[in-house]
Structures are given as structure tokens and as C-alpha cells.
């Protein structure tokens with residue numbers, strides 16, 4: 001056996017680990033950590049490369065200076081040169097700057113004080129500086145000097161490494177701060193977003209057909225969540241309006257059924273109290289039959305509207321001769337119209353066969369002519385016409401009367417179920433109606449993919465025009 005999904009109630013609340021807030025916070029932290037990690041690592045590498053590149057440039061310039069000095073010295077006194085280089089080495093002591101001069105056999109001729117032993121055997125290519133044992137070293141061959149064939153210049157990387165270590169410290173602190181702030185910020189943001197969703201869940205879980213006035217809060221941010229709340233509220237408005245309509249419809253049905261039922265009951269009660277003549281019993285039974293008929297007609301109308309709602313009106317369609325339908329209907333009402341002193345006649349009636357349901361189309365024409373007869377005073381006139389227009393692909397049925405007319409404000413509502421316009425202008429108070437006739441007409445016309453319009457003027461008359469496609 002399958003069971004329906006249970007509604008979300010406070011008892012069904014998800015655990016904290018599965019909340020949107022928590023998951024968004026974790027995702028946010030991961031993304032921030034990854035982005036920050038890559039950025040900071042890239043930054044560190046960039047700074048290190050820049051510092052090393054600058055040092056290489058300085059060393060190369062120094063080496064070029066040494067080269068020049070060596071060439072200028074030529075075969076002259078080397079002491080003057082080495083004194084000059086010693087002074088320079090002392091001047092750059094904090095960088096542990098050194099210089100080494102080599103002879104044609106690659107033997108060390110002279111080196112400044114503090115030159116590391118470890119660089120002595122290092123093989124340095126002419127173009128690219130290398131790192132040896134914590135020192136950066138560059139070497140150039142010196143052409144045109146009889147005694148000195150190459151020179152090396154170098155400096156310690158210690159200061160640069162200290163700078164990098166300091167930068168590493170800063171990067172670490174920034175990383176830790178980001179890792180702490182990112183989840184908190186993510187949680188805060190996710191909480192703000194989830195709050196609105198929580199509101200939606202809360203309101204939705206408390207909704208029921210008897211309590212549809214609750215609406216979601218609109219924060220006015222104009223974001224997607226606000227739009228979602230708007231959409232949900234709009235949906236609730238429509239559901240509430242629909243349910244209200246249903247309630248009124250049911251109340252109207254109950255009201256309409258009550259009147260004939262009460263009449264039947266009172267006729268039966270009268271028949272049961274005391275002795276009556278056969279004629280009186282006959283009259284009472286006649287009354288009951290009449291009320292029974294009006295009950296039956298009302299129930300049939302309600303069923304037809306239910307069928308229309310379920311889109312069942314057009315099952316089993318057939319070719320329907322509208323001319324025959326219109327003429328039969330006019331013949332049927334001619335007698336009643338004559339009794340009331342109304343001139344009912346047909347104008348142009350074309351032959352028009354359309355696909356549809358004959359019973360429903362007959363009911364459509366009957367309802368329109370019935371209304372025209374009911375709402376046209378003595379001496380009035382009713383014209384019925386049926387015009388086939390093959391070019392427009394439609395047939396137009398018109399029922400025009402010179403009756404009491406309908407107020408402009410009511411015209412929009414006459415197709416509503418159970419709507420009846422002001423009856424004070426009716427001369428004949430015995431005119432009865434359920435207020436369902438025109439809503440049935442509208443449903444039948446819609447099922448045949450047509451259109452029905454009403455034009456009316458108070459005191460002058462009403463015209464109903466029905467356009468139906470030829471199919």
C-alpha cells in the first residue's frame with residue numbers, strides 16, 4: 001500500500017547538517033579557501049620571482065662594472081683594482097656581497113673577504129645566474145685581459161629569504177582569517193536566503209482551504225526569492241478566489257434546490273392534513289410534478305456545467321444542421337411568444353452544417369430565444385437569423401429583441417453562474433430563471449470553439465451574437 005507524502009511540519013524539520021544554510025556555508029568556505037589558497041600561493045611565487053630577478057639584475061650590473069675595471073687595469077697594478085673591489089664588498093656587507101677574479105687556468109687569483117668556499121667549485125654558465133648554497137652567483141668571461149680571464153660576483157639570499165618568510169607569515173595569517181570569516185559570512189548569507197524559503201515553507205504548511213488569507217512577506221529586495229514569494233502569493237490569490245467562487249456556487253445550488261423542494265414538501269403536507277376532494281389532490285400532485293420538473297431541469301443544467309468543466313461536452317460530435325436547429329427552436333417558442341403578445345420571426349436563415357453536439361446546440365438557441373421571450377414586454381419583437389460566411393469560415397447566429405435591455409455594468413456579468421440582473425424592470429413578476437442559462441450558452445459555444453457576445457441598451461433591446469467555426 002502506498003501512502004501520500006506527509007506535509008512538512010515542525011516535527012519534520014531537517015537536521016542542522018542537512019540544512020541549506022549549513023551546506024551553503026560549507027560550499028562558500030571551500031570555494032573561498034580554494035580561491036584564496038591559489039591567489040596567495042601565486043602572489044608569494046610572484047614576489048619571490050620578482051625579488052630574485054631584481055637581485056640578478058643588480059649582480060649583472062655589478063659584474064659589468066668589475067669587467068670594465070679589469071679591462072681598464074690591463075697589465076697595470078692589480079692592487080689598485082682589488083682595493084677598489086674590497087671597498088665595494090665592505091659597502092655591501094649586509095648583503096654579503098663578494099667578487100672573485102680568476103686566471104686563464106680557471107685558478108682563483110683574488111677574492112674579496114667573505115667569499116664563500118662553496119662557490120669555488122661551482123660551475124656557472126656565462127648567461128644564467130645560479131644559486132649555490134644560499135648565494136646567488138653570476139660569472140662573465142673577460143676578453144682582452146692578459147691576466148684575468150673571468151670574474152664572479154655574488155650575494156647572499158638571506159635578506160631576500162627573510163622577506164619571503166615575512167610574506168609567508170602574512171599569507172598564513174590572511175589565509176587563517178579568510179578560513180574563519182568565509183564560513184561565518186557564508187552562514188550569515190545562507191541564513192538570510194534560507195529565512196525567506198523557511199517563511200515560504202511555514203506559510204505553505206499552514207495553508208488549508210478554510211484559511212487562505214495568509215500571504216508570504218515581500219521584503220522588497222526585488223531578488224529571485226522576492227519574485228518567488230510574489231508568485232506564490234499570486235497563486236494563493238487565485239486559489240482563494242477559486243475556492244470562494246466554488247463556495248458561492250455551492251451555496252447558490254443549495255439555494256436553488258431548496259425552493260422547489262420546500263414547495264414539494266408543503267404540497268405533500270397540505271395533502272396529508274385533512275380530507276381533500278379528488279380535484280384538490282390532483283392539483284397538489286400537479287404542483288409536485290411541476291416542482292419536480294424544475295428540480296430536474298436545474299440538476300441537468302448543473303450536470304451540463306460540470307461536464308463543460310471536465311471538457312466532456314464535445315465527446316461524440318456529429319454534423320449538425322444549424323438551420324434545422326434554429327427553425328425548430330423558433331417554432332417551439334412561437335406559441336409562448338404569441339400568448340405574450342410578442343412577434344417572433346426568422347430573418348435570413350442559411351444552410352449551415354457544423355461539427356458539434358445537436359442537443360447542446362439546440363439548448364444554446366433555446367436558451368437565447370427563451371431569454372428574449374422572457375425579457376421582452378408585450379408588443380415587442382424578436383428576430384432570429386443565421387448567416388453563413390464561408391470566407392470567414394464561420395456561421396453567425398443572431399437573436400435580437402426589443403426588450404428591457406441590460407445595464408452596461410451588468411453585461412460583463414450575465415455569463416456568470418447564477419447571475420441575474422435587476423428584475424425591477426420586469427413587468428411580469430412570474431418570469432423565472434436560475435441564472436444558469438447564459439453560463440451554459442457560453443460553455444457550449446466555447447466547447448464548439450466559438451464566441452458569444454452581447455450588445456444591449458436599457459429600454460431598447462438586446463442582441464446576442466454567436467460566432468461558430470464552420471469546421
Ligand code: ADP
Pocket residue numbers: 367371372375401403404405406414419420421422432433434435436437438439462
Ligand atoms: P436566467 O435564468 O435568469 O434567465 P441567464 O443566465 O439566462 O439566467 O441570464 C442571466 C441574466 O441576464 C438574466 O437574469 C437577465 O437579467 C439577463 N438577460 C439575459 N438575456 C436577456 C435579454 N434578452 N434581455 C434582457 N436581459 C437578459
